[in-house]
Amino acid sequence: MNKIAIIGAGPAGIEAAATLAAQQIEVDLYEQGERPLCNIRDKAFLFPNFAEAREVADRLTAKLDNPRIHLHANSDVDHLTESGDGRWIVNGETYDRVLITTGYRTFDAHRKEELGYGIYRGVHTSLEMEQMLREGKIVNANGDVPQRIAFLQCVGSRDEKTGNLYCSKLCCVTAVKQAIEVRKLIPDAEIFIFYMDLRMWGQHYEELYRQAQQEYGIRFVRGRISEAGGTYDGRVQIKSEDTLMGLPLKITTDLLVLMVGMEPSEGTRKLAEQCRICGDYGFAASADPHLDDNRTTHRGLYVAGACKRPMTLTDAVNDGRSAAVCLMGE
Amino acid sequence: MFSFFVIPFCLGVVLLLGISVWKYIRWIRGFDKRQQVIIRRNIWSWRFLPAIWEAFREGLLHWRITKHHLLLGYMHRSLAFGWFLLIVVGAVQAILACPGGHPFYVAIFFNFFEPRSERIVHFAQAPFYANLMDALLIYVLSGLCLAAFKRVWSRPLGMRQTTHHNLIDRIAKLSLWCIFPLRLLAEGATAAIYGNGGFLVTGVGALMAAMGLDNEIFEYHLWVLYSLALGTFFTLMPFTRYMHIFTEIFLIYFRQLGLRETVRKDGYTLFELSACSRCGICIDGCPIHDPLGIHDTQGVYMLQNIRNKDVWKQAERIADNCLVCGRCSTECPVQIDLEGIRRQVRAKGKEAIDKSQSYGYLKSVHPFNAMGRIGYFGGCMSHLTPSITESMERIFRAAGQDYWYMDKERTICCGRPLLQQGFVRQAEELRRRNSELIAQSGVTMLVTSCPICYQSFTKEYHLAIPVMHHSEYIAQLLKEGRLQVTPSEQRIAYHDPCELGRGCGIYEAPRTVLQAVGELQHTRQEREQSLCCGINLGDTVISGTQQAQVRDRAYENLVEGQPDTIATACPMCKKALARGGDTPVRDIAELVAEKMK
Numbered sequence: 070m071n072k073i074a075i076i077g078a079g080p081a082g083i084e085a086a087a088t089l090a091a092q093q094i095e096v097d098l099y100e101q102g103e104r105p106l107c108n109i110r111d112k113a114f115l116f117p118n119f120a121e122a123r124e125v126a127d128r129l130t131a132k133l134d135n136p137r138i139h140l141h142a143n144s145d146v147d148h149l150t151e152s153g154d155g156r157w158i159v160n161g162e163t164y165d166r167v168l169i170t171t172g173y174r175t176f177d178a179h180r181k182e183e184l185g186y187g188i189y190r191g192v193h194t195s196l197e198m199e200q201m202l203r204e205g206k207i208v209n210a211n212g213d214v215p216q217r218i219a220f221l222q223c224v225g226s227r228d229e230k231t232g233n234l235y236c237s238k239l240c241c242v243t244a245v246k247q248a249i250e251v252r253k254l255i256p257d258a259e260i261f262i263f264y265m266d267l268r269m270w271g272q273h274y275e276e277l278y279r280q281a282q283q284e285y286g287i288r289f290v291r292g293r294i295s296e297a298g299g300t301y302d303g304r305v306q307i308k309s310e311d312t313l314m315g316l317p318l319k320i321t322t323d324l325l326v327l328m329v330g331m332e333p334s335e336g337t338r339k340l341a342e343q344c345r346i347c348g349d350y351g352f353a354a355s356a357d358p359h360l361d362d363n364r365t366t367h368r369g370l371y372v373a374g375a376c377k378r379p380m381t382l383t384d385a386v387n388d389g390r391s392a393a394v395c396l397m398g399e
Numbered sequence: 400m401f402s403f404f405v406i407p408f409c410l411g412v413v414l415l416l417g418i419s420v421w422k423y424i425r426w427i428r429g430f431d432k433r434q435q436v437i438i439r440r441n442i443w444s445w446r447f448l449p450a451i452w453e454a455f456r457e458g459l460l461h462w463r464i465t466k467h468h469l470l471l472g473y474m475h476r477s478l479a480f481g482w483f484l485l486i487v488v489g490a491v492q493a494i495l496a497c498p499g500g501h502p503f504y505v506a507i508f509f510n511f512f513e514p515r516s517e518r519i520v521h522f523a524q525a526p527f528y529a530n531l532m533d534a535l536l537i538y539v540l541s542g543l544c545l546a547a548f549k550r551v552w553s554r555p556l557g558m559r560q561t562t563h564h565n566l567i568d569r570i571a572k573l574s575l576w577c578i579f580p581l582r583l584l585a586e587g588a589t590a591a592i593y594g595n596g597g598f599l600v601t602g603v604g605a606l607m608a609a610m611g612l613d614n615e616i617f618e619y620h621l622w623v624l625y626s627l628a629l630g631t632f633f634t635l636m637p638f639t640r641y642m643h644i645f646t647e648i649f650l651i652y653f654r655q656l657g658l659r660e661t662v663r664k665d666g667y668t669l670f671e672l673s674a675c676s677r678c679g680i681c682i683d684g685c686p687i688h689d690p691l692g693i694h695d696t697q698g699v700y701m702l703q704n705i706r707n708k709d710v711w712k713q714a715e716r717i718a719d720n721c722l723v724c725g726r727c728s729t730e731c732p733v734q735i736d737l738e739g740i741r742r743q744v745r746a747k748g749k750e751a752i753d754k755s756q757s758y759g760y761l762k763s764v765h766p767f768n769a770m771g772r773i774g775y776f777g778g779c780m781s782h783l784t785p786s787i788t789e790s791m792e793r794i795f796r797a798a799g800q801d802y803w804y805m806d807k808e809r810t811i812c813c814g815r816p817l818l819q820q821g822f823v824r825q826a827e828e829l830r831r832r833n834s835e836l837i838a839q840s841g842v843t844m845l846v847t848s849c850p851i852c853y854q855s856f857t858k859e860y861h862l863a864i865p866v867m868h869h870s871e872y873i874a875q876l877l878k879e880g881r882l883q884v885t886p887s888e889q890r891i892a893y894h895d896p897c898e899l900g901r902g903c904g905i906y907e908a909p910r911t912v913l914q915a916v917g918e919l920q921h922t923r924q925e926r927e928q929s930l931c932c933g934i935n936l937g938d939t940v941i942s943g944t945q946q947a948q949v950r951d952r953a954y955e956n957l958v959e960g961q962p963d964t965i966a967t968a969c970p971m972c973k974k975a976l977a978r979g980g981d982t983p984v985r986d987i988a989e990l991v992a993e994k995m996k
Contacts, residue, residue, distance in 0.1 A: 185785050
């Protein structure tokens, strides 16, 4: 049987490896980090059903318990090159087929300096909020329970100034989910979500959004935040515009949470460039977005998951499985 | 002393003088009222002396072009100064040779009339003059050869691109280029027949004879062609770029009298428009020319379009597509106020001011009693880069300086972005309120973090207190010992912001500060040659992607020496460059605040 390498042990990579192994195919799974699924493990709960992220991650990791899957942790893939006879060389080893599942990273909020991330202690990214939720303890810059929390959507997404014109697709529902979790922890806090428009495209998302308004009293303001400033007591003053009311808005909040978007990970950028399958914004491109979304323009090279575009966990798992089927059929 | 062939020349001279004088009178009458007051006040001063010197230096010697590039300067100088000397020496020669007086054209066609007219006598230095005239002709012809060479390959003359001229300019240029070779041939033919003239024309005459040409037949025709070339050139001159020859002298004089561009197009603007020689030196430096392939909005083309009124509509499109980085104005050898003229075109139709809505908030911004403190004006852009304003506040505190952060809570823009877009009156409203606030607060000095605000406060406001950009202020604190920093070994490349460097001439202060905190690197294009970061508020036409292309140029220049940090002194440049790559970009205030003892 052909030798197969999968680069990146995220949801797509693991699902693809497990699917192939179930068909008695040997797979080498390369992972840059110590453990697989680091992007899932740093979450607290998953939308839309508030499943515990760790529990989901454990169930996914359990799929790697198969003698045909050889996990190479701590192995960064520096070089992925075509050998000339249609085969691929991964870190010196030759493979007949390679699946890239190198995934995404979040947008570096320092790049939107006007939002004060890294400057004011009350400004956090959605990842840091997730960590606080995991620990079950939300505090402001002074270590007190915050009375007012503002979430800002589309940080590094749909933003011409940062060069990312695309929608990251899952920040909308993530903010709604996080706001509900915050409400559960601090029942009397004021919670705002600043948005451009809310894209509740998945199953149960719209219901979650409705619940957030009706049951959890979360206030939605249509408008972007133009700038954040610090106050003497460590809070954050934000300037925005309520575009539905047509009024400028200035409020002081304990916490400002920036919903950072998805960008191609370093590995995705590097490999896409090396293999000349660069898509938009540094993501990897498949051969055809409609009917051939796992093959690439090169024989023996496949892509799956969030290395192609922003994708939810569910989509990434499905895409990994579909890539595995694709690989088997050839 | 007359021959029919002089008629085209004489006609050309009459038309040139007539049209030019008519134009100049019309333009002078079109001066703005305030310009006229300035002229009347200064006309009886000694200012004409420096004007004469500058006119000689720039109109004839082309000193600024020579500083730009030696060979290019030689080319311009040999054509201008050489031809000038030909005329002057020719006139002296004619006066010495004709004790009984002579018609004015004899000086031009001296070699033709010399052997034919008995009123021209042989004087003692005649051979010297004949040889001198020939030497001057060689001088001019050498410039002409360079000019022709430049059309084919301009790089050796320090220009990557040359101006794309319109049809009438090209016809005038052709007639100009014909003048001197035709003169050489005509004088050569006469020399072959009569044996007059200096070393050059005698030689050319002998060569023509040796080639078997019948000089008896050709001679008269050559003089006719020479006269026709002169006549054509003179007639076309007032309608082409060659109008700059005389106009530049007037412009230099008016400038010495104290005239500057006003907010509206007036007579002075017309002088500036015609003083442009379309040399094209402004093209190479333009940050949107090469990277974006925008080839028709540079200074030379903008002026050309305004001068040709029939494409006025296009002039607006052209005027809008410019980053206003000031590079072209710095390079312009005639020092035309390109930014001022661009603003005039942009200001068209923008006088109407909506006071009811947009300016209501101005009154709600209240003054604050800050008697004796210094005022700190961060500026709108610094609000988007809070690390700069935070660092400045830390620096003020470390220096023990009482300050009032005047735009911390409520901001009124300094007005310059509006002004750059041609909203002249609207900007005035903002300046008025800001001036009131500053005066009423009682601050003793104003420090600003944004070079745009700095340029606005120093040039467009009339504040009674000193204004400093934070780079100057920090440099002063360091010099006075009020602030101490720990030096480090980090390599720093400094990006000169357009508004601070070319705009206000501040190049040294930021460098002094940076040398105190790290090792300052040189970059290939710095100071006056610094490249625009691309997101200057001047251009409303180009897209974000195009801005990024402009920025990439500047970024590449900075990271060439692999610095640890890119430093700048402008919040906008900081934002632009930070998006350019992985090298950290810091404002000098941040670098200093970080290294404070």
